[in-house]
Each structure stands twice: as C-alpha cells, then as structure tokens.
Amino acid sequence: MNTISPESIVELKYTLREGGPQGEVLEIMDEHWPLKFYFGSGTMLPGFEKGLEGLAEGQSFQFTLSPEQGYGALDPEQIKEIPLEDMPESERFPFKDFEVGDRLVFDMGSEKERLGTISEVLDQSVLVDFNHALAGKHLHFSGQILFIREPRADEATARRYIEPNGIRSDSRLGDA
Numbered sequence: 001m002n003t004i005s006p007e008s009i010v011e012l013k014y015t016l017r018e019g020g021p022q023g024e025v026l027e028i029m030d031e032h033w034p035l036k037f038y039f040g041s042g043t044m045l046p047g048f049e050k051g052l053e054g055l056a057e058g059q060s061f062q063f064t065l066s067p068e069q070g071y072g073a074l075d076p077e078q079i080k081e082i083p084l085e086d087m088p089e090s091e092r093f094p095f096k097d098f099e100v101g102d103r104l105v106f107d108m109g110s111e112k113e114r115l116g117t118i119s120e121v122l123d124q125s126v127l128v129d130f131n132h133a134l135a136g137k138h139l140h141f142s143g144q145i146l147f148i149r150e151p152r153a154d155e156a157t158a159r160r161y162i163e164p165n166g167i168r169s170d171s172r173l174g175d176a
Contacts, residue, residue: 002148003056004142009151009161012093014143020064023140034146041159045070048141055145062142067135074136080116082127098126106130 004010006144013030017023029035037044039052047069055061067073084096088106102118106128116128 001056003011004039004052004148007151008039009149009155010039010089011036011147012143012145014141017140019138020140021142031146036161038155038160051141057145057148060144064138064140066138070137070139071132071135074131079119079128080128080130081125082128
C-alpha cells in the first residue's frame with residue numbers, strides 16, 4: 001500500500017473551511033479537480049504536509065492549522081493607505097471606482113508585483129491590505145487521499161508535479 005512520504009506525487013481532494021469543521025467553506029478541491037503536488041518540495045505549507053505524511057491511498061484526513069502554521073498572523077503594517085491618484089491603471093477599474101474586496105496587482109518596482117485587497121474606500125484614498133488572503137485564519141482541512149506514486153524523471157528533476165499531457169485532468173483514482 002502506498003503511503004505519503006517525501007518525494008511522492010500526491011493527489012487528494014479536500015474542503016478547506018475557516019476555523020473548524022463547521023466553518024465557512026473557503027475552497028473545495030474534489031475528485032474532478034483534485035490537488036496534485038510533489039510532497040516535500042517546499043511548495044505546500046509545512047503544516048499541511050505534516051498533516052498528510054504517512055497517510056495511505058483512500059485514507060481520509062482532517063486537521064486544523066493555526067495562523068502561525070498557515071499564512072501567518074494579520075500584520076497591520078501590511079495595510080497601506082494609497083491616494084486614489086496613485087492607484088494603478090486597470091482595465092477592470094478604468095474610473096478607479098473601487099469597492100471593498102476588490103483585488104488588484106500592484107507594481108512594487110524591480111519587476112516585483114504584489115496582490116492587494118481593498119479593505120476600505122475613503123474620499124481621496126483607499127486602504128489596501130497586502131496580507132495573504134488567508135492570513136490570520138485557522139484553516140480546517142478535511143478530505144481523502146486519492147492517489148500516491150513515485151515521481152517521473154521530469155518531475156524528480158523539477159521537484160514539482162507535471163501534468164503528463166500538459167492538460168489538467170480528472171482524478172486518476174479509477175486508473176490505479
């Protein structure tokens with residue numbers, strides 16, 4: 001029986017909820033659109049991988065990550081007031097008519113971009129939150145391991161999951 005260990009390709013389905021098992025649903029990855037990743041490559045949250053390590057194909061899981069295990073606490077320093085005249089030009093917001101929750105990409109210089117979320121609209125400015133969207137949240141994952149395999153040579157070299165045909169596909173659970 002295959003179990004999850006470093007340098008495994010893992011395919012799973014899960015529901016992510018805020019706070020706990022009864023919390024608001026934040027994301028669903030099901031068997032028609034599963035999460036597929038290279039376990040141990042550093043691309044996933046360490047706490048997420050720790051919650052999965054050693055599990056077998058078909059096994060269910062359930063665990064909660066604290067903000068510190070997830071995307072960190074909310075950092076008030078990451079909330080910036082930006083005058084409307086300094087807001088980036090955008091085809092999506094041609095008249096700079098922003099609402100709370102709007103998400104924009106900001107050019108931070110040196111080819112670096114950051115995603116920000118409008119948290120408040122003022123008369124001549126907006127407050128933009130540059131914290132990760134899941135920062136400050138307890139993240140509850142529940143799901144099932146669908147498929148585990150050794151990486152192919154190209155995946156081992158790249159240390160990441162690579163779709164064999166270049167097209168995202170349904171679960172391989174039935175093909176195992």
